[in-house]
Amino acid sequence: MIFFVATGRTCRPHWLAQWGRVQWAVTAGLAPLLLVLFQQVSLVSPIANALAIPLVSFVITPLALAGAVLPFDWPLELGHAILEVLMAVLDWLAALPRAVWHQHAPVPWTVPLALAGIAWLLLPRGFPSRALGALLMVPLFAASPPGPRNGELWITVLDVGQGLAVVARTEKHALLYDAGPAFNASSDSGSRVILPYLRGEGIDRLDALVVSHDDRDHSGGAGSVLEAIPVGMLWSSLSPDHALLEAPAWRAPCFAGRKWFWDGVSFEFLHPRSEAPGGRAARANNQSCVLRIESAGGRVLLTGDIERAAERELLLRSPLLLSADALLVPHHGSASSSTPEFVKQVAPRHAVFAVGHRNRFGHPREDVLARYREAGSGLLRTDTGGAIHLRFAPGASRVEAERDRARRYWHD
Numbered sequence: 377m378i379f380f381v382a383t384g385r386t387c388r389p390h391w392l393a394q395w396g397r398v399q400w401a402v403t404a405g406l407a408p409l410l411l412v413l414f415q416q417v418s419l420v421s422p423i424a425n426a427l428a429i430p431l432v433s434f435v436i437t438p439l440a441l442a443g444a445v446l447p448f449d450w451p452l453e454l455g456h457a458i459l460e461v462l463m464a465v466l467d468w469l470a471a472l473p474r475a476v477w478h479q480h481a482p483v484p485w486t487v488p489l490a491l492a493g494i495a496w497l498l499l500p501r502g503f504p505s506r507a508l509g510a511l512l513m514v515p516l517f518a519a520s521p522p523g524p525r526n527g528e529l530w531i532t533v534l535d536v537g538q539g540l541a542v543v544a545r546t547e548k549h550a551l552l553y554d555a556g557p558a559f560n561a562s563s564d565s566g567s568r569v570i571l572p573y574l575r576g577e578g579i580d581r582l583d584a585l586v587v588s589h590d591d592r593d594h595s596g597g598a599g600s601v602l603e604a605i606p607v608g609m610l611w612s613s614l615s616p617d618h619a620l621l622e623a624p625a626w627r628a629p630c631f632a633g634r635k636w637f638w639d640g641v642s643f644e645f646l647h648p649r650s651e652a653p654g655g656r657a658a659r660a661n662n663q664s665c666v667l668r669i670e671s672a673g674g675r676v677l678l679t680g681d682i683e684r685a686a687e688r689e690l691l692l693r694s695p696l697l698l699s700a701d702a703l704l705v706p707h708h709g710s711a712s713s714s715t716p717e718f719v720k721q722v723a724p725r726h727a728v729f730a731v732g733h734r735n736r737f738g739h740p741r742e743d744v745l746a747r748y749r750e751a752g753s754g755l756l757r758t759d760t761g762g763a764i765h766l767r768f769a770p771g772a773s774r775v776e777a778e779r780d781r782a783r784r785y786w787h788d
Contacts, residue, residue: 399425401498408482408490408516415575417477420469431462480578483519490516520578523547524767527640529671531766533704534573535758535778536565538732538739539593542678542704543573544669546639550574551584553667553678558596566597571604573763581605583638586630587612587620588664588680595620613648613663630665632693641671646694647686661707662686673768674701677722681707687718695721701773702726702766705748709740719747726775727753728764735759 399422410417418424436455443452469475482490493512496503523545524530530545536556544551552574556565574582585607587595598620601607607625611634614621621627628634635644647666664680677700682690687706690698703724706713708731727748731739740757748755754775756764761777779787 404494404497408487408494411479411482411516412487415479415481415572418475419477420472420475424466424469427465428462431458436462478575478580479517480521481576482516483521486515486519489513521576523578524639525769527672527770529641529669529673529676529768531669531676531702531768532573533728533730533756533758533764533766534565534569535762536569536597536730538708538735538737539565539596540588540680540704540708540730541565541570541597542730543570543577543579544676545577545579546641546671549583549638550579550581551586551643552582552601553586553665554588554594554680555585555597555601557593564597564600566600567604568597570597570601574605582607584609584611585625586665586667586678587614588630588678589613589660590615590618591660591681594680611645611665613665630667641669644668644670644697646697647682647690649689649693661712666690668697668700671768672770674766674773676700676702676704676766676768677724678704679706681713683707683710683712684715687713687715691717691721698722700724701768702728702775703753705729705740705744707739708735708737709744710737711741711744714744714747716747719751719753723751724748724753726766727751727755728766729755729757729759731757731759733759 402425403422407417436459439451439455439458443449443455490513493509496509496512497506499506524547526547528547532543534541534543534556539557540554541556542553544553552570555570558564559568574580582601582605585598585601587598587610589595590613595614602610602620602623602625607623610621610623610625610627611630612618612620612627613630629650630645630648631650632645632647635642637643644667645665646668648663661681661683662685664682664686666680666682666686667678669676669678677698683706698718698721700722701724703722703726705727706718709729729740745755756775756777758764761779763778765774765776765778765781767774
Protein backbone atom coordinates (compact mmCIF):
# COMPACT_ATOMS: atom_id res chain seq x y z
CA MET A 377 0.00 0.00 0.00
CA ILE A 378 2.82 2.41 0.80
CA PHE A 379 4.44 1.72 -2.59
CA PHE A 380 1.07 2.10 -4.30
CA VAL A 381 0.48 5.64 -3.00
CA ALA A 382 4.10 6.82 -2.90
CA THR A 383 5.17 6.16 -6.51
CA GLY A 384 3.97 6.99 -9.98
CA ARG A 385 2.84 10.56 -9.20
CA THR A 386 3.57 13.29 -11.77
CA CYS A 387 4.68 15.80 -9.16
CA ARG A 388 6.34 15.45 -5.78
CA PRO A 389 3.86 16.34 -3.00
CA HIS A 390 4.70 18.18 0.18
CA TRP A 391 6.19 15.84 2.77
CA LEU A 392 3.28 16.41 5.16
CA ALA A 393 0.72 15.57 2.47
CA GLN A 394 2.73 12.49 1.53
CA TRP A 395 2.88 11.39 5.15
CA GLY A 396 -0.90 11.81 5.49
CA ARG A 397 -1.48 9.84 2.30
CA VAL A 398 0.68 6.98 3.54
CA GLN A 399 -1.12 6.88 6.90
CA TRP A 400 -4.50 6.82 5.17
CA ALA A 401 -3.35 4.07 2.79
CA VAL A 402 -2.03 1.84 5.57
CA THR A 403 -5.14 2.31 7.75
CA ALA A 404 -7.62 1.69 4.94
CA GLY A 405 -5.59 -1.02 3.21
CA LEU A 406 -5.18 -3.17 6.30
CA ALA A 407 -8.79 -2.82 7.50
CA PRO A 408 -10.22 -5.83 5.58
CA LEU A 409 -7.42 -8.15 6.68
CA LEU A 410 -7.61 -6.96 10.29
CA LEU A 411 -11.35 -7.61 10.30
CA VAL A 412 -10.77 -11.10 8.87
CA LEU A 413 -8.06 -11.98 11.39
CA PHE A 414 -9.12 -10.11 14.53
CA GLN A 415 -12.62 -8.64 13.88
CA GLN A 416 -11.36 -5.23 14.93
CA VAL A 417 -9.61 -2.16 13.52
CA SER A 418 -7.80 0.49 15.53
CA LEU A 419 -9.24 3.95 14.89
CA VAL A 420 -6.37 5.70 16.68
CA SER A 421 -3.58 3.94 14.79
CA PRO A 422 -2.88 6.92 12.48
CA ILE A 423 -2.24 9.12 15.51
CA ALA A 424 -0.25 6.40 17.28
CA ASN A 425 1.88 5.78 14.18
CA ALA A 426 2.41 9.50 13.69
CA LEU A 427 4.01 9.63 17.12
CA ALA A 428 5.69 6.24 17.37
CA ILE A 429 7.28 5.83 13.95
CA PRO A 430 9.42 9.01 13.90
CA LEU A 431 10.31 8.78 17.58
CA VAL A 432 11.37 5.14 17.41
CA SER A 433 13.10 5.49 14.03
CA PHE A 434 14.95 8.77 14.50
CA VAL A 435 15.32 9.20 18.26
CA ILE A 436 14.97 6.06 20.38
CA THR A 437 16.78 3.61 18.09
CA PRO A 438 19.81 5.91 17.48
CA LEU A 439 20.08 6.60 21.23
CA ALA A 440 19.98 2.85 21.94
CA LEU A 441 22.69 2.17 19.35
CA ALA A 442 24.81 5.00 20.73
CA GLY A 443 24.43 3.69 24.25
CA ALA A 444 25.60 0.25 23.11
CA VAL A 445 28.98 1.57 21.88
CA LEU A 446 29.67 4.66 24.01
CA PRO A 447 31.33 4.33 27.45
CA PHE A 448 28.58 6.29 29.25
CA ASP A 449 24.91 5.54 29.93
CA TRP A 450 23.07 8.81 29.38
CA PRO A 451 21.95 7.93 25.78
CA LEU A 452 20.29 4.79 27.11
CA GLU A 453 18.70 6.67 30.00
CA LEU A 454 17.40 9.39 27.69
CA GLY A 455 16.06 6.84 25.21
CA HIS A 456 14.35 4.98 28.02
CA ALA A 457 12.75 8.18 29.36
CA ILE A 458 11.42 9.10 25.90
CA LEU A 459 10.09 5.57 25.42
CA GLU A 460 8.28 5.71 28.78
CA VAL A 461 6.53 8.94 27.76
CA LEU A 462 5.64 7.46 24.36
CA MET A 463 4.17 4.31 25.94
CA ALA A 464 2.11 6.40 28.36
CA VAL A 465 0.64 8.35 25.45
CA LEU A 466 -0.05 5.15 23.48
CA ASP A 467 -1.74 3.59 26.53
CA TRP A 468 -3.93 6.68 26.84
CA LEU A 469 -4.90 6.46 23.18
CA ALA A 470 -5.69 2.75 23.48
CA ALA A 471 -7.92 3.41 26.48
CA LEU A 472 -10.13 5.92 24.68
CA PRO A 473 -13.79 4.78 24.55
CA ARG A 474 -13.94 4.45 20.75
CA ALA A 475 -10.32 3.57 20.07
CA VAL A 476 -11.16 0.27 18.36
CA TRP A 477 -13.88 -0.67 15.90
CA HIS A 478 -15.30 -4.15 16.64
CA GLN A 479 -17.58 -6.09 14.34
CA HIS A 480 -18.37 -9.57 13.01
CA ALA A 481 -15.96 -11.43 10.77
CA PRO A 482 -16.54 -10.30 7.17
CA VAL A 483 -18.48 -12.59 4.87
CA PRO A 484 -15.81 -14.05 2.52
CA TRP A 485 -17.15 -12.58 -0.72
CA THR A 486 -17.03 -9.04 0.70
CA VAL A 487 -13.24 -9.05 1.25
CA PRO A 488 -12.08 -8.98 -2.43
CA LEU A 489 -14.73 -6.36 -3.15
CA ALA A 490 -13.41 -4.19 -0.31
CA LEU A 491 -9.80 -4.59 -1.45
CA ALA A 492 -10.79 -3.54 -4.96
CA GLY A 493 -12.65 -0.56 -3.53
CA ILE A 494 -9.62 0.50 -1.47
CA ALA A 495 -7.35 0.23 -4.51
CA TRP A 496 -9.76 2.46 -6.45
CA LEU A 497 -9.94 5.00 -3.60
CA LEU A 498 -6.13 5.25 -3.47
CA LEU A 499 -5.65 5.93 -7.17
CA PRO A 500 -3.93 9.27 -7.96
CA ARG A 501 -6.01 12.41 -8.12
CA GLY A 502 -7.56 12.79 -11.54
CA PHE A 503 -8.90 9.28 -11.98
CA PRO A 504 -12.67 9.47 -12.45
CA SER A 505 -15.16 8.68 -9.68
CA ARG A 506 -12.63 7.56 -7.09
CA ALA A 507 -15.25 7.98 -4.36
CA LEU A 508 -17.24 5.12 -5.88
CA GLY A 509 -14.59 2.81 -4.43
CA ALA A 510 -16.20 3.40 -1.05
CA LEU A 511 -19.35 1.67 -2.28
CA LEU A 512 -17.40 -1.54 -2.76
CA MET A 513 -16.43 -1.41 0.94
CA VAL A 514 -20.02 -1.16 2.21
CA PRO A 515 -20.72 -4.95 2.11
CA LEU A 516 -17.63 -5.52 4.30
CA PHE A 517 -19.47 -3.83 7.16
CA ALA A 518 -23.11 -4.36 6.21
CA ALA A 519 -23.25 -8.05 5.26
CA SER A 520 -23.66 -10.21 8.37
CA PRO A 521 -22.63 -13.86 8.73
CA PRO A 522 -25.52 -16.35 8.53
CA GLY A 523 -27.39 -17.19 11.72
CA PRO A 524 -30.19 -19.51 12.83
CA ARG A 525 -33.75 -18.93 11.64
CA ASN A 526 -36.90 -19.09 13.73
CA GLY A 527 -37.23 -22.52 15.31
CA GLU A 528 -33.60 -23.44 14.63
CA LEU A 529 -31.01 -24.20 17.29
CA TRP A 530 -27.28 -23.77 16.75
CA ILE A 531 -24.89 -25.23 19.32
CA THR A 532 -21.11 -24.71 19.28
CA VAL A 533 -18.91 -26.51 21.80
CA LEU A 534 -15.77 -24.39 21.78
CA ASP A 535 -12.29 -25.85 22.05
CA VAL A 536 -11.01 -24.26 25.27
CA GLY A 537 -8.67 -27.08 26.27
CA GLN A 538 -9.49 -28.97 29.45
CA GLY A 539 -12.65 -27.08 30.28
CA LEU A 540 -16.06 -26.25 28.88
CA ALA A 541 -17.70 -23.43 26.94
CA VAL A 542 -20.83 -23.89 24.84
CA VAL A 543 -22.64 -21.24 22.80
CA ALA A 544 -26.35 -21.86 22.10
CA ARG A 545 -28.06 -19.62 19.54
CA THR A 546 -31.61 -19.13 18.36
CA GLU A 547 -32.84 -16.61 15.81
CA LYS A 548 -32.62 -13.57 18.10
CA HIS A 549 -30.95 -14.84 21.27
CA ALA A 550 -27.61 -16.23 22.44
CA LEU A 551 -26.65 -18.15 25.59
CA LEU A 552 -23.22 -19.11 26.88
CA TYR A 553 -23.04 -22.26 28.99
CA ASP A 554 -19.83 -22.12 31.04
CA ALA A 555 -16.82 -20.00 30.16
CA GLY A 556 -13.84 -22.33 30.09
CA PRO A 557 -10.70 -22.29 32.24
CA ALA A 558 -8.49 -19.53 33.57
CA PHE A 559 -4.91 -20.07 32.42
CA ASN A 560 -3.22 -17.66 34.81
CA ALA A 561 -3.90 -14.40 36.64
CA SER A 562 -3.96 -12.35 33.42
CA SER A 563 -5.27 -14.79 30.81
CA ASP A 564 -8.34 -16.97 30.47
CA SER A 565 -10.46 -18.61 27.79
CA GLY A 566 -13.06 -15.85 28.07
CA SER A 567 -10.70 -13.27 26.58
CA ARG A 568 -8.66 -15.66 24.43
CA VAL A 569 -11.36 -17.89 22.89
CA ILE A 570 -14.95 -17.00 23.76
CA LEU A 571 -15.01 -13.25 23.11
CA PRO A 572 -13.19 -13.51 19.75
CA TYR A 573 -15.66 -16.21 18.69
CA LEU A 574 -18.68 -14.17 19.75
CA ARG A 575 -17.42 -11.07 17.96
CA GLY A 576 -16.61 -13.07 14.86
CA GLU A 577 -20.17 -14.37 14.77
CA GLY A 578 -21.60 -10.90 15.23
CA ILE A 579 -22.84 -11.56 18.78
CA ASP A 580 -22.38 -8.32 20.74
CA ARG A 581 -24.44 -9.31 23.80
CA LEU A 582 -25.53 -12.45 25.64
CA ASP A 583 -29.11 -12.92 26.73
CA ALA A 584 -27.95 -15.44 29.33
CA LEU A 585 -24.76 -16.83 30.83
CA VAL A 586 -24.92 -20.14 32.70
CA VAL A 587 -22.05 -20.94 35.06
CA SER A 588 -22.80 -24.57 35.81
CA HIS A 589 -20.75 -24.79 39.01
CA ASP A 590 -17.80 -23.35 40.87
CA ASP A 591 -14.90 -25.06 39.13
CA ARG A 592 -11.98 -23.20 37.57
CA ASP A 593 -12.23 -25.00 34.21
CA HIS A 594 -15.90 -24.00 33.87
CA SER A 595 -16.04 -20.54 35.46
CA GLY A 596 -12.50 -19.26 34.87
CA GLY A 597 -13.36 -17.12 31.83
CA ALA A 598 -16.72 -15.83 33.05
CA GLY A 599 -15.30 -12.65 34.56
CA SER A 600 -13.75 -11.56 31.26
CA VAL A 601 -17.02 -12.19 29.43
CA LEU A 602 -19.07 -10.25 31.99
CA GLU A 603 -16.67 -7.30 31.79
CA ALA A 604 -16.51 -7.17 28.00
CA ILE A 605 -20.12 -7.51 26.77
CA PRO A 606 -23.62 -7.01 28.18
CA VAL A 607 -25.18 -10.11 29.76
CA GLY A 608 -28.91 -10.18 30.38
CA MET A 609 -29.18 -13.05 32.89
CA LEU A 610 -26.63 -14.93 34.95
CA TRP A 611 -27.79 -18.43 35.95
CA SER A 612 -25.56 -20.47 38.24
CA SER A 613 -25.21 -22.81 41.18
CA LEU A 614 -22.58 -20.55 42.75
CA SER A 615 -22.64 -19.67 46.42
CA PRO A 616 -24.28 -16.28 47.18
CA ASP A 617 -20.94 -14.69 48.13
CA HIS A 618 -19.13 -15.71 44.91
CA ALA A 619 -17.28 -12.85 43.20
CA LEU A 620 -19.00 -13.45 39.85
CA LEU A 621 -22.37 -12.66 41.39
CA GLU A 622 -21.24 -9.05 41.84
CA ALA A 623 -21.69 -8.57 38.09
CA PRO A 624 -24.42 -6.13 36.99
CA ALA A 625 -26.40 -8.88 35.21
CA TRP A 626 -29.65 -10.20 36.68
CA ARG A 627 -28.78 -13.24 38.80
CA ALA A 628 -30.72 -16.37 39.71
CA PRO A 629 -29.93 -19.96 40.75
CA CYS A 630 -30.47 -22.64 38.13
CA PHE A 631 -33.06 -24.70 40.03
CA ALA A 632 -34.81 -27.61 38.34
CA GLY A 633 -38.06 -26.64 36.68
CA ARG A 634 -37.05 -23.16 35.54
CA LYS A 635 -38.06 -22.90 31.89
CA TRP A 636 -38.26 -20.30 29.13
CA PHE A 637 -38.75 -20.05 25.36
CA TRP A 638 -36.75 -18.20 22.73
CA ASP A 639 -37.78 -18.08 19.07
CA GLY A 640 -39.63 -21.41 19.18
CA VAL A 641 -36.91 -23.17 21.21
CA SER A 642 -37.43 -24.25 24.82
CA PHE A 643 -34.83 -24.13 27.60
CA GLU A 644 -35.31 -25.93 30.91
CA PHE A 645 -33.09 -26.66 33.90
CA LEU A 646 -33.37 -30.25 35.10
CA HIS A 647 -30.86 -30.03 37.95
CA PRO A 648 -30.06 -29.19 40.73
CA ARG A 649 -33.01 -29.22 43.09
CA SER A 650 -33.82 -26.04 44.97
CA GLU A 651 -31.96 -27.34 48.01
CA ALA A 652 -28.67 -29.24 47.91
CA PRO A 653 -28.44 -32.32 50.10
CA GLY A 654 -25.31 -30.88 51.74
CA GLY A 655 -21.61 -31.63 51.68
CA ARG A 656 -18.77 -30.34 49.52
CA ALA A 657 -19.54 -32.63 46.55
CA ALA A 658 -23.12 -31.38 46.54
CA ARG A 659 -21.86 -27.81 46.22
CA ALA A 660 -19.52 -28.63 43.35
CA ASN A 661 -19.77 -31.23 40.55
CA ASN A 662 -23.12 -32.72 41.52
CA GLN A 663 -24.67 -29.28 41.80
CA SER A 664 -23.91 -28.52 38.15
CA CYS A 665 -26.70 -26.82 36.23
CA VAL A 666 -28.14 -29.38 33.81
CA LEU A 667 -29.81 -27.59 30.90
CA ARG A 668 -32.14 -29.23 28.39
CA ILE A 669 -32.68 -27.39 25.10
CA GLU A 670 -35.35 -28.59 22.68
CA SER A 671 -36.12 -27.35 19.20
CA ALA A 672 -38.16 -28.73 16.31
CA GLY A 673 -34.96 -30.18 14.89
CA GLY A 674 -33.56 -31.90 17.97
CA ARG A 675 -32.82 -31.96 21.69
CA VAL A 676 -29.56 -31.17 23.47
CA LEU A 677 -28.58 -31.97 27.06
CA LEU A 678 -25.82 -29.92 28.72
CA THR A 679 -24.68 -31.61 31.90
CA GLY A 680 -21.65 -29.80 33.31
CA ASP A 681 -19.66 -32.03 35.67
CA ILE A 682 -22.43 -34.14 37.23
CA GLU A 683 -21.34 -37.52 38.57
CA ARG A 684 -23.08 -40.77 39.51
CA ALA A 685 -25.15 -39.33 42.37
CA ALA A 686 -26.65 -36.56 40.22
CA GLU A 687 -27.21 -38.98 37.32
CA ARG A 688 -29.16 -41.32 39.64
CA GLU A 689 -31.20 -38.39 40.90
CA LEU A 690 -32.06 -37.33 37.35
CA LEU A 691 -33.03 -40.89 36.42
CA LEU A 692 -35.42 -41.00 39.38
CA ARG A 693 -36.82 -37.49 39.01
CA SER A 694 -36.92 -36.71 35.27
CA PRO A 695 -36.28 -39.89 33.23
CA LEU A 696 -38.55 -38.89 30.34
CA LEU A 697 -36.76 -35.58 29.86
CA LEU A 698 -33.29 -37.09 29.50
CA SER A 699 -33.45 -38.47 25.96
CA ALA A 700 -31.41 -36.26 23.63
CA ASP A 701 -30.08 -36.12 20.11
CA ALA A 702 -26.85 -34.61 21.41
CA LEU A 703 -25.34 -34.99 24.87
CA LEU A 704 -22.52 -32.98 26.32
CA VAL A 705 -20.93 -35.92 28.11
CA PRO A 706 -20.82 -35.33 31.89
CA HIS A 707 -17.53 -34.42 33.54
CA HIS A 708 -15.50 -34.62 30.32
CA GLY A 709 -15.94 -38.39 30.14
CA SER A 710 -14.45 -39.20 33.53
CA ALA A 711 -14.85 -42.58 35.22
CA SER A 712 -17.08 -40.97 37.89
CA SER A 713 -19.85 -40.21 35.39
CA SER A 714 -21.78 -41.70 32.45
CA THR A 715 -23.17 -44.72 34.29
CA PRO A 716 -24.62 -47.43 31.99
CA GLU A 717 -28.16 -46.59 33.14
CA PHE A 718 -27.71 -42.90 32.35
CA VAL A 719 -26.19 -43.54 28.92
CA LYS A 720 -29.00 -45.98 28.08
CA GLN A 721 -31.71 -43.52 29.10
CA VAL A 722 -30.24 -40.55 27.24
CA ALA A 723 -29.32 -42.67 24.18
CA PRO A 724 -27.73 -39.75 22.31
CA ARG A 725 -27.07 -39.85 18.59
CA HIS A 726 -24.06 -37.62 19.22
CA ALA A 727 -21.91 -37.73 22.35
CA VAL A 728 -19.68 -34.65 22.65
CA PHE A 729 -16.56 -34.79 24.82
CA ALA A 730 -15.10 -31.41 25.83
CA VAL A 731 -11.52 -32.38 26.69
CA GLY A 732 -8.03 -30.94 26.43
CA HIS A 733 -5.32 -32.52 24.30
CA ARG A 734 -3.35 -35.05 26.38
CA ASN A 735 -4.93 -33.73 29.58
CA ARG A 736 -3.48 -34.91 32.87
CA PHE A 737 -6.77 -36.50 34.00
CA GLY A 738 -6.87 -39.04 31.19
CA HIS A 739 -10.29 -37.81 29.97
CA PRO A 740 -12.20 -39.32 28.32
CA ARG A 741 -11.77 -42.77 29.87
CA GLU A 742 -11.79 -45.69 27.48
CA ASP A 743 -14.55 -47.54 29.32
CA VAL A 744 -16.76 -44.45 29.06
CA LEU A 745 -16.08 -44.20 25.32
CA ALA A 746 -17.03 -47.87 25.01
CA ARG A 747 -20.40 -47.28 26.70
CA TYR A 748 -21.36 -44.61 24.19
CA ARG A 749 -20.15 -46.73 21.28
CA GLU A 750 -22.33 -49.60 22.51
CA ALA A 751 -25.28 -47.20 22.74
CA GLY A 752 -24.78 -46.36 19.05
CA SER A 753 -23.63 -42.79 19.66
CA GLY A 754 -21.32 -40.94 17.33
CA LEU A 755 -18.29 -39.69 19.30
CA LEU A 756 -17.13 -36.09 18.90
CA ARG A 757 -14.12 -34.68 20.75
CA THR A 758 -12.81 -31.14 20.98
CA ASP A 759 -9.21 -32.32 21.45
CA THR A 760 -9.16 -34.04 18.06
CA GLY A 761 -11.86 -32.18 16.15
CA GLY A 762 -11.64 -28.65 17.53
CA ALA A 763 -14.91 -26.80 18.06
CA ILE A 764 -17.99 -28.98 17.50
CA HIS A 765 -20.88 -27.40 15.60
CA LEU A 766 -24.41 -28.81 15.87
CA ARG A 767 -27.14 -27.29 13.72
CA PHE A 768 -30.73 -28.37 14.38
CA ALA A 769 -33.44 -27.20 11.97
CA PRO A 770 -36.96 -28.56 11.51
CA GLY A 771 -36.61 -31.80 9.59
CA ALA A 772 -32.83 -31.59 9.31
CA SER A 773 -29.68 -31.51 11.40
CA ARG A 774 -25.97 -31.15 10.71
CA VAL A 775 -22.99 -31.95 12.92
CA GLU A 776 -19.40 -31.16 12.04
CA ALA A 777 -16.03 -30.55 13.66
CA GLU A 778 -14.12 -27.36 12.94
CA ARG A 779 -11.01 -29.23 11.84
CA ASP A 780 -13.05 -31.08 9.23
CA ARG A 781 -14.84 -27.94 8.10
CA ALA A 782 -11.68 -25.79 7.85
CA ARG A 783 -8.77 -28.16 7.47
CA ARG A 784 -5.27 -26.72 7.91
CA TYR A 785 -1.91 -28.29 7.12
CA TRP A 786 -0.77 -28.06 10.75
CA HIS A 787 -3.63 -30.31 11.90
CA ASP A 788 -1.54 -33.29 10.79
